Amino acid sequence: MTTPTPNQKIIYTLTDEAPYLATGSLLPIVRAFTSAAGVEVETSDISVAARILAAFPEKLTDDQKVPDTLAELGELTLDPNANIIKLPNISASIPQLKAAIAELQAQGYDVPNYPDEAVTEEEKAIQANYSKILGSAVNPVLRQGNSDRRAPPAVKAFARKFPHSMGKWSKASRSHADYMRGGDFFSSEQSVTMTDADEVRIEFVGQNSNVEVKKSLKLEAAEVLDSMFMSAKALDAFFERTLQECKEDGVMWSLHVKATMMKVSHPIVFGHAVRVFYREVFEKYGELFEQLGVNPNNGMASVYDKIKTLPQSQQEEIEEAIHACYEHRPEMAMVDSVKGITNLHIPSDVIVDASMPAMIRSSGQMWGRDGKIKDTKAVMPESTYARIYQEMINFCRTNGAFDPTTMGSVPNVGLMAMKAEEYGSHDKTFEMKEDGVMRVVKSDGTVLMQHNVEKGDIWRACQTKDAAVRDWVKLAVTRSRQSDTPAIFWLDAERAHDRQLRLKVEEYLKEHDTAGLDLRIMGYNRAIRTSMERMIRGKDTISVTGNVLRDYLTDLFPIMELGTSAKMLSIVPMLAGGGMYETGAGGSAPKHVQQVLEENHLRWDSLGEFLALAVSIEELGIKNDNAQAKLLAKALDAATGKLLENNKSPSRKVGELDNRGSHFYLAMYWAQELAAQTEDTALSARFAPLAKSLTENEEKIIAELSAVQGQPADIGGYYHPDMAKVDAVMRPSETLNSALSSL
Numbered sequence: 001m002t003t004p005t006p007n008q009k010i011i012y013t014l015t016d017e018a019p020y021l022a023t024g025s026l027l028p029i030v031r032a033f034t035s036a037a038g039v040e041v042e043t044s045d046i047s048v049a050a051r052i053l054a055a056f057p058e059k060l061t062d063d064q065k066v067p068d069t070l071a072e073l074g075e076l077t078l079d080p081n082a083n084i085i086k087l088p089n090i091s092a093s094i095p096q097l098k099a100a101i102a103e104l105q106a107q108g109y110d111v112p113n114y115p116d117e118a119v120t121e122e123e124k125a126i127q128a129n130y131s132k133i134l135g136s137a138v139n140p141v142l143r144q145g146n147s148d149r150r151a152p153p154a155v156k157a158f159a160r161k162f163p164h165s166m167g168k169w170s171k172a173s174r175s176h177a178d179y180m181r182g183g184d185f186f187s188s189e190q191s192v193t194m195t196d197a198d199e200v201r202i203e204f205v206g207q208n209s210n211v212e213v214k215k216s217l218k219l220e221a222a223e224v225l226d227s228m229f230m231s232a233k234a235l236d237a238f239f240e241r242t243l244q245e246c247k248e249d250g251v252m253w254s255l256h257v258k259a260t261m262m263k264v265s266h267p268i269v270f271g272h273a274v275r276v277f278y279r280e281v282f283e284k285y286g287e288l289f290e291q292l293g294v295n296p297n298n299g300m301a302s303v304y305d306k307i308k309t310l311p312q313s314q315q316e317e318i319e320e321a322i323h324a325c326y327e328h329r330p331e332m333a334m335v336d337s338v339k340g341i342t343n344l345h346i347p348s349d350v351i352v353d354a355s356m357p358a359m360i361r362s363s364g365q366m367w368g369r370d371g372k373i374k375d376t377k378a379v380m381p382e383s384t385y386a387r388i389y390q391e392m393i394n395f396c397r398t399n400g401a402f403d404p405t406t407m408g409s410v411p412n413v414g415l416m417a418m419k420a421e422e423y424g425s426h427d428k429t430f431e432m433k434e435d436g437v438m439r440v441v442k443s444d445g446t447v448l449m450q451h452n453v454e455k456g457d458i459w460r461a462c463q464t465k466d467a468a469v470r471d472w473v474k475l476a477v478t479r480s481r482q483s484d485t486p487a488i489f490w491l492d493a494e495r496a497h498d499r500q501l502r503l504k505v506e507e508y509l510k511e512h513d514t515a516g517l518d519l520r521i522m523g524y525n526r527a528i529r530t531s532m533e534r535m536i537r538g539k540d541t542i543s544v545t546g547n548v549l550r551d552y553l554t555d556l557f558p559i560m561e562l563g564t565s566a567k568m569l570s571i572v573p574m575l576a577g578g579g580m581y582e583t584g585a586g587g588s589a590p591k592h593v594q595q596v597l598e599e600n601h602l603r604w605d606s607l608g609e610f611l612a613l614a615v616s617i618e619e620l621g622i623k624n625d626n627a628q629a630k631l632l633a634k635a636l637d638a639a640t641g642k643l644l645e646n647n648k649s650p651s652r653k654v655g656e657l658d659n660r661g662s663h664f665y666l667a668m669y670w671a672q673e674l675a676a677q678t679e680d681t682a683l684s685a686r687f688a689p690l691a692k693s694l695t696e697n698e699e700k701i702i703a704e705l706s707a708v709q710g711q712p713a714d715i716g717g718y719y720h721p722d723m724a725k726v727d728a729v730m731r732p733s734e735t736l737n738s739a740l741s742s743l
């Protein structure tokens with residue numbers, strides 16, 4: 001056996017919820033296999049619980065302390081040998097963060113409460129510490145490269161053979177997307193490309209002409225800087241209009257934002273929606289709510305939580321006032337109609353990238369209060385990106401639902417490196433405390449951009465580094481060439497930022513041999529229409545997009561094509577030369593954990609993990625000239641293909657094959673492939689006994705795995721489960737466990 005050298009290491013992240021549970025079953029299998037090629041798989045815990053613990057070492061006993069693994073991984077991304085498998089993790093909203101803190105405290109960890117309002121210096125320090133954990137806090141640190149997401153041919157073939165359900169579209173559907181026609185970020189966007197490096201200042205000039213420096217920003221030469229704002233008044237008027245229209249037309253109302261990734265601006269937008277929808281409640285009890293510390297940006301859950309301290313009679317009075325709003329407001333989409341959880345309950349329940357495709361896939365409908373699905377107005381204030389959903393809705397209404405058995409594919413090459421664009425704007429986002437002017441000023445005093453703003457407006461700046469753009473263009477050309485597929489750069493002539501980017505794209509395309517390639521540049525509406533026209537004819541089109549569209553499209557198209565983005569291959573070739581392999585574009589699926597707790601069935605599909613692992617092991621094999629690793633990767637790909645062909649993916653129903661069962665099949669096929677190959681006889685001899693014992697014991701192992709289903713499972717915590725309990729729940733087959741340990 002080869003001894004692992006420092007380079008022969010894969011870092012496998014431990015995250016949260018369903019992917020964490022799935023890891024409990026998959027990782028022991030992976031480790032058993034990779035050790036045969038001298039490849040070590042090391043874990044790195046970046047769960048929200050681990051990140052909380054790492055932030056407060058001074059509050060913990062020595063044996064409770066954990067390392068700051070996210071910082072360590074962040075450094076590793078700069079190493080050309082980095083090889084990281086990144087599973088989806090929770091991007092916590094404030095309510096989720098508080099729940100995780102409470103769970104840790106109950107387990108005996110003395111971590112501080114999250115201060116809603118930080119007054120003292122100590123509270124401010126605690127809040128600053130927690131702000132690094134809030135929202136999408138992991139991905140921006142690790143994503144030191146651009147993004148390449150696609151459905152591998154075997155996965156596409158699987159979708160054609162076993163198509164997922166698609167809700168029919170009616171020409172009479174009244175569902176649509178609605179967005180601001182003015183006063184939003186789109187209408188106010190300004191953008192400049194820096195000629196030289198400089199340290200610019202973001203300043204606020206008040207009506208008394210006092211200048212407040214909000215932030216100093218070091219910019220590189222050729223970097224693109226944008227600034228924009230959303231008018232609070234226009235936003236409120238927009239929400240009011242959408243609510244009135246829904247009430248008049250009898251269409252359900254729903255809100256779709258990305259409060260997790262846009263962790264500063266979108267919770268504020270969400271808070272406006274809450275205040276407008278429940279206007280009478282906030283008018284009547286506004287002062288009391290302020291005293292109680294209610295924060296509408298955290299949703300109606302914050303109201304219900306804070307009024308608990310009031311006398312029963314007063315609580316009932318407020319609850320009645322809330323119910324009175326439902327009388328004159330339109331019906332609102334529900335997250336859980338049984339439990340009465342509405343769209344405005346917490347800001348992280350409805351996340352636009354997954355929620356809009358789910359709606360379009362279900363005939364354009366969402367769940368109502370009565371548990372029935374109905375037509376809905378999908379409200380997405382930012383018109384920049386909302387328009388693409390309306391294009392798809394129009395397309396489905398005209399052409400009917402997409403057909404997974406014949407449709408082509410839209411892979412994505414996304415500009416993501418170095419916190420590109422809006423997803424890096426959090427430290428440059430400000431809610432205006434008074435009327436005045438926001439401006440960006442060069443060190444020599446030249447004003448680069450400025451906006452007149454009013455109290456409550458949300459102003460933000462976004463950066464895009466030149467090196468990131470250059471690499472993105474290269475990746476697009478490479479993917480188009482390698483897959484012999486046309487590529488469209490989605491750049492909108494109406495957008496100031498995109499006009500700057502277009503100049504760069506045109507320049508950097510000249511650095512490549514593009515002869516014979518079909519590369520086009522189009523505005524968003526035309527780009528999505530062209531892609532869809534081609535898609536229904538079975539043709540593929542690469543979408544080459546900015547960061548937000550990367551996020552949106554890598555759920556939108558996969559959910560139509562494959563039923564879920566979890567089946568995507570998602571690669572981040574790092575700028576420094578290493579590789580990160582993300583598992584799908586999908587999230588951590590809280591509903592899946594609930595099912596495990598209730599009936600010990602995990603419907604999580606680890607296909608994304610299988611695909612990521614194969615590329616990661618292959619890359620490691622190439623870099624280290626490790627022929628056995630290359631064979632392992634090849635066999636894993638073949639095993640994944642077999643698993644898809646034989647339909648051994650997890651089912652959603654208790655009693656049927658679940659995540660653990662599908663892992664067994666992967667192990668069996670993988671061992672069979674390795675035993676059958678003839679390129680390396682030592683490897684074949686090593687895996688032959690395992691292949692034999694798994695094949696012979698298939699029925700017994702499946703029976704052992706099914707036997708545990710149907711009753712509640714205990715994993716000892718939600719955010720910080722007990723590893724031993726997870727191990728017991730996720731590895732219930734003695735026969736499988738002992739076969740693996742004999743390898």
Ligand SMILES: NC(=O)C1=CN([C@@H]2O[C@H](COP(=O)(O)OP(=O)(O)OC[C@H]3O[C@@H](n4cnc5c(N)ncnc54)[C@H](OP(=O)(O)O)[C@@H]3O)[C@@H](O)[C@H]2O)C=CC1
Pocket residue numbers: 087088089090091092139260349351354355564565566584585586587588589590591592603604605606
């Ligand atoms: N890369 C990352 O780290 C990401 C993290 N997230 C985080 O995930 C959480 C949930 O986000 P949400 O927007 O609801 O997105 P999810 O992708 O978790 O949920 C959408 C639905 O997709 C289905 N799904 C997703 N992955 C799988 C899988 N592997 N196997 C089977 N089905 C799957 C599930 O459908 P069903 O329930 O019908 O089975 C799930 O409910 C949030 O905390 C969010 O911050 C979200 C996106 C990316």
Ligand SMILES: O=C(O)CCC(=O)C(=O)O
Pocket residue numbers: 090091135136137139260261353550551554585586
């Ligand atoms: O970081 C997150 O919160 C989610 C990431 C995401 O949705 C994506 O990259 O597709």
Ligand SMILES: [Mg+2]
Pocket residue numbers: 353551552554555585
């Ligand atoms: Mg996404």
